[in-house]
Amino acid sequence: MDCKELLNLLYQMYPNAGCELEYFSPFSFLCAVILSAQTTDKAVNKVTKELFSRYKTIDSLANANRNEIMQIIAPIGLMKNKSEYIIKLANIVKNKYNGIIPTNREELLQLPGVGRKTANVYLAQIYNVPAIAVDTHVNRVSKRLGLALEEDSVLDVENKLMEYFAKDDWIRAHHGLLFLGRYKCLAKKPECQTCLLKKNCKYWKEINENE
Ligand code: SF4
Structure with missing residues (x-):
């Protein structure tokens, strides 16, 4: 899938994706x-x-x-x-x-x-320095979507995401993927039926091929 299309779909799902930690300095x-x-x-x-x-x-x-x-x-x-x-x-x-x-x-x-x-x-x-932080959610969804391989290290995933997305989109991509992992693509039970990314998702395709 084209990276812009992925970003647009993530935006449709999570228009307010952003940092959820509270801080004052x-x-x-x-x-x-x-x-x-x-x-x-x-x-x-x-x-x-x-x-x-x-x-x-x-x-x-x-x-x-x-x-x-x-x-x-x-x-x-x-x-x-x-x-x-x-x-x-x-x-x-x-x-x-x-x-x-x-x-x-x-x-x-x-x-x-x-x-x-x-x-x-x-x-x-x-x-606002362009960066993609790969935490457990970003790592999981990147692999399920097929943006990285299962055996990739966290650093491999980060490098692949940085190559896939334009630098100006890195922060937005990070937040979108993070929200996807946190609120829909859950570790134990991803809610694929309502996910806008399923037609382009490797995990979804594999599950349906096997059924
Ligand atoms: S279709 Fe399912 S596995 Fe794929 S990104 Fe969406 S929730 Fe995750």
């Missing part, structure tokens, strides 16, 4: 993305509301009591790692970067809890 956004590992944005929004009402500044988070942070973020899981990441992050941003998160991808990748996906999400959302 680049720092609070980066923390939210780090906290979003293996949980939902909705769950993160609940804990960040509490977290940032108690720790309003980078400085206060840098000096936070780790047990208190763990208690606040307990509902989203991985509280040991996540609490360590955000306290260390606050300290590094405060002491090394004078309170300003670096804009350079290489430096971002050195920050605690920040991998390629997180850096892409951050740069795209805060600075």
